[in-house]
Amino acid sequence: MVFEIIASACNIKKEVIEEAIKAEFKELFGNLEMAKANISVLFFDQKTCRGVIRFRSASRPKVLATLGLVNELNGVKVVINPLRVTGTLNKAFKYMKK
Numbered sequence: 001m002v003f004e005i006i007a008s009a010c011n012i013k014k015e016v017i018e019e020a021i022k023a024e025f026k027e028l029f030g031n032l033e034m035a036k037a038n039i040s041v042l043f044f045d046q047k048t049c050r051g052v053i054r055f056r057s058a059s060r061p062k063v064l065a066t067l068g069l070v071n072e073l074n075g076v077k078v079v080i081n082p083l084r085v086t087g088t089l090n091k092a093f094k095y096m097k098k
Contacts, residue, residue: 001060001085002095003067005049007078014044014051020073021053021080025066037063042089045096050083052092060085 005012018041026034037059044051055063067080086092 001053001055001063002083002092003051003053004081004083005051005073005078006081007049007073007076009076010046010049012044012046012073012076012078014041016073017041017044017051017080020070021063021066024070025062028066028069029062033059033062039063043093043096050096052089052096054089057087
């Protein structure tokens, strides 16, 4: 899935984004669902504030719900906006280049 972060400053590392998403997901759905979802942030471009998240397709509604609840990264208020859900990583990276 391709996502975009809307914030005043986009100097956020992908590890921080991944930790925030996983923490919120774990709080909502628990350890078992988090293990099933297998969430990881593969790429984040600080210039465009866009990135790619990988997860199991069965967990898509839960991941989308979680993204709406993440509202702070490193003390900066943010909104994580999902732009496109794709079936393959290749399509996600092609969409990133547009």
